[in-house]
Amino acid sequence: MHPNLELSISGLFIERADRVLCDNFSCQVSAGEIARIMGENGAGKSTLLKIIAGVLQPLEGKIMFAGEDISYHRDILQKELLYLGHHAGIKAVFSAAENLSWYCPTKSKDAIEEALTEVGLGGYLDTPAHQLSAGQQRRIALARLWLTDKKVWLLDEPFTALDVKGVAVLEQRLKQHLDKGGMIILTTHQSLDDSLNIKEIKLTS
Amino acid sequence: MTYSSFFYSEILAVFRRKQDVVNALVFFLLVITLFPLGVSPSKEFLQPAAGGIIWCAVALAVLMSVEGMFKEDFNDGSLEQLVVSGLYLPILVLLKLLVQWVSVIIPLLVLTPILSQMLFINWEILWVLVLTLLIGSPALFLIGTIGAALTVSLRRGAVLMLLIILPFYLPVIIFSTGAIAAAQVGQPYNGQLAILAAISLITLTLSPIMAAVSIKASVN
Numbered sequence: 364m365h366p367n368l369e370l371s372i373s374g375l376f377i378e379r380a381d382r383v384l385c386d387n388f389s390c391q392v393s394a395g396e397i398a399r400i401m402g403e404n405g406a407g408k409s410t411l412l413k414i415i416a417g418v419l420q421p422l423e424g425k426i427m428f429a430g431e432d433i434s435y436h437r438d439i440l441q442k443e444l445l446y447l448g449h450h451a452g453i454k455a456v457f458s459a460a461e462n463l464s465w466y467c468p469t470k471s472k473d474a475i476e477e478a479l480t481e482v483g484l485g486g487y488l489d490t491p492a493h494q495l496s497a498g499q500q501r502r503i504a505l506a507r508l509w510l511t512d513k514k515v516w517l518l519d520e521p522f523t524a525l526d527v528k529g530v531a532v533l534e535q536r537l538k539q540h541l542d543k544g545g546m547i548i549l550t551t552h553q554s555l556d557d558s559l560n561i562k563e564i565k566l567t568s
Numbered sequence: 569m570t571y572s573s574f575f576y577s578e579i580l581a582v583f584r585r586k587q588d589v590v591n592a593l594v595f596f597l598l599v600i601t602l603f604p605l606g607v608s609p610s611k612e613f614l615q616p617a618a619g620g621i622i623w624c625a626v627a628l629a630v631l632m633s634v635e636g637m638f639k640e641d642f643n644d645g646s647l648e649q650l651v652v653s654g655l656y657l658p659i660l661v662l663l664k665l666l667v668q669w670v671s672v673i674i675p676l677l678v679l680t681p682i683l684s685q686m687l688f689i690n691w692e693i694l695w696v697l698v699l700t701l702l703i704g705s706p707a708l709f710l711i712g713t714i715g716a717a718l719t720v721s722l723r724r725g726a727v728l729m730l731l732i733i734l735p736f737y738l739p740v741i742i743f744s745t746g747a748i749a750a751a752q753v754g755q756p757y758n759g760q761l762a763i764l765a766a767i768s769l770i771t772l773t774l775s776p777i778m779a780a781v782s783i784k785a786s787v788n
Contacts, residue, residue, distance in 0.1 A: 416652045419788050441654030450645025456584035457577070465580075466649075468573035 367429045368394035368514055368546060370415070370440070375424030379410055388424070390564045394514070397537065397547040397559055402566035408550040409449065411566060412517045415548065416446040428515075445513040447521060451504035455493035459484055459503050462492055467510040478509035481536075483529065498524040508536055516540065518549040534559065569653045574660055578667040588633060589671050596629040596676065600683050611688045618687035619697060619748030620741075626676065626701065627708055627737050633672050634712035635729055637664065638720040638783065647720070648787050657783065658776035661713060665776075669709045677701060696751040700744035704764040710771035711736045717782035740767055 375388040384407030392398045400408045413419045415426065417437030426433050428440045437444075453462050463475045470478075479485055482502040492500055501524045508516070522530055534556050537547055541559070548564075555561060582589070603621050607613060614621075641647040650660055677698060684694045715733035719725030747760035 413788070418648055418651055437652075438654055441652055444652060444654070446649070446652045448645055448648055450643070450648070452641075452644055452646035452649035454577075454581065454640075454644060454646060456581060461577075461580065465573055465577035466569055468570050 368443075368544070369427075369429065370515065370546065370548075371427045372415070373425050373427075375411075375414070375426075376422050377407055377410055377414065378422055379407060384410060385566055388566065392546055392548060392562065394544045394546055395541050396562055397541055397549070398562045398564050399555075400548065400550045400564050400566055402550075406566050408566060409519050412446070412519050412548065412550065413448070415440075416444060416517050417441060418446075418448075440515065443514040444517065445507065445511050445515070446517045446519075447504055447507070448519050451501070453492050453500050453503050456491065458489045458491055459495070459506075460488045462503050463506055463510060466507055470510045474510060475506075478506040479503070481509050481532065482506045483532075498526070498529075501525065502529065505533060508533075508540070514545050516545065516547045516549075518547065518551075520550055520552075522551050522553040569649070569655065571655060571659060571663065574650075574655070575663045575667070578664050582667055582671045588636065589675065592629045592633040592672055593675050593679065595632055596625050597679065597683070599625040599628060600687070604686065614686075615688040616749070616752065618684065618689045619693075619700075619745045619752075621687065622680065622683065622697065623700070623704075623741050623744050623748075626705065627734075627741055629676070630672065630705065630708040631712055631730065631733065631737075633668060634709060634716050635726055637668060637713065637716045638786075639716075642720045642786065647783060651784060651787055657780035661717075661779045661783070662776045665709055665713055669706060672709075673701065673705050676705075693748060693751055696748055696757060699761060700747050700764060703761055703768060704740050704744045707740050707764070707768040707771045708737060710768070710775035711740075713779045714775050714782060717779040717786065720783070721786040721788075740764065743767070 369391065371391040373389045376386050377384040377388070390398070400411055402408050410419065414421050417440070424434070431439055433440050457465065459479055460472070460475050463478065464470070476485070476488060479488060482505055484499060484502050484506065487495060487499065492503060505521060521533060525533065530553065538559060540547065600621055603617070604614060638647060650657065680698065680701065681694060684697065689697065712733055715729040718732065719729040722728065743760045743763045747757040747764070750757040750760065
């Protein structure tokens with residue numbers, strides 16, 4: 364367990380296209396916790412995740428991780444970070460396995476095959492990603508969750524384009540990660556298993 | 569993600585997208601063939617103009633190949649993943665650029681001796697031409713990267729990028745054709761080569777950082 368692993372945000376002010384998305388927003392997530400950002404479409408859920416990940420910089424506010432101020436440089440967080448955005452960086456010209464071995468170079472070919480089997484892509488190892496459907500491409504990105512050792516997961520709508528079985532498998536994996544002392548922040552409109560003990564963060568301006 | 573795994577993935581991506589390199593090369597060939605056909609096939613015109621013709625064609629071919637450098641990565645979200653990877657973005661840009669440079673410049677160098685015969689360049693001058701290409705072309709790529717990074721999020725960024733970048737190509741073109749012209753009349757050309765090397769070195773230190781800043785501004 365990492366007792367120090369704690370992400371806290373305070374006084375965050377986000378503006379996007381001249382629209383204030385949140386003002387003086389604060390939240391706190393610790394190790395072993397899963398937080399879900401609540402808000403309507405266009406409320407700025409993805410923007411908040413991007414700001415935490417360091418794709419965007421906030422106008423105001425302070426972000427602390429493991430006791431350090433990371434408002435300007437997210438290096439410490441990014442070493443422990445797995446971020447899946449709307450487009451998760453699946454290269455169309457690469458096969459499913461190549462897409463993963465590029466992203467997780469320390470993992471063996473067997474581990475990658477196992478991860479792909481886990482998300483139901485066992486037979487598509489060498490299929491180029493552009494020949495797969497949107498849901499299958501999403502699954503390649505999600506297979507990273509089975510390969511990563513990163514502690515902090517930021518998942519933007521991880522359940523889109525997944526079928527019922529896929530959702531259940533993913534929920535199982537999220538639970539495993541939490542039990543190991545990981546931290547998850549996600550956005551979704553899917554109703555999730557109650558046993559996950561989700562902390563809800565409201566994003567309203 | 570590590571620097572080496574990123575590097576290998578870039579090499580693999582270039583191999584999978586050979587047609588981009590082939591497009592740039594065919595374009596290069598066609599532009600050069602236009603001059604003997606369109607202006608004059610005589611030795612009196614082609615020999616003094618050859619350096620300029622080849623260099624202009626190289627500049628355009630490089631622009632073509634650099635322009636789309638980040639486009640696909642931007643669309644599929646890999647650029648975003650690079651930004652949050654915790655790796656130093658300017659180094660990633662530099663690695664990507666190195667792969668691009670090698671993949672374009674080696675075929676260009678292979679084609680140049682054949683084309684130089686068509687343009688009546690003799691072997692001594694060809695050597696100078698190859699030298700200017702080796703020393704000057706990194707600057708073309710490095711300057712182009714800034715433009716590609718700046719315009720990556722725009723839907724029709726290609727023309728804008730051309731307008732931003734081409735003026736900065738002028739010094740490189742002037743000094744490389746200057747070196748070739750000097751060699752053709754038997755004068756020393758070391759000075760021009762040194763300036764080309766200086767331009768390449770300055771852009772090498774500045775451009776990855778500027779490109780990284782532009783990428784960060786573009787992904788949002």
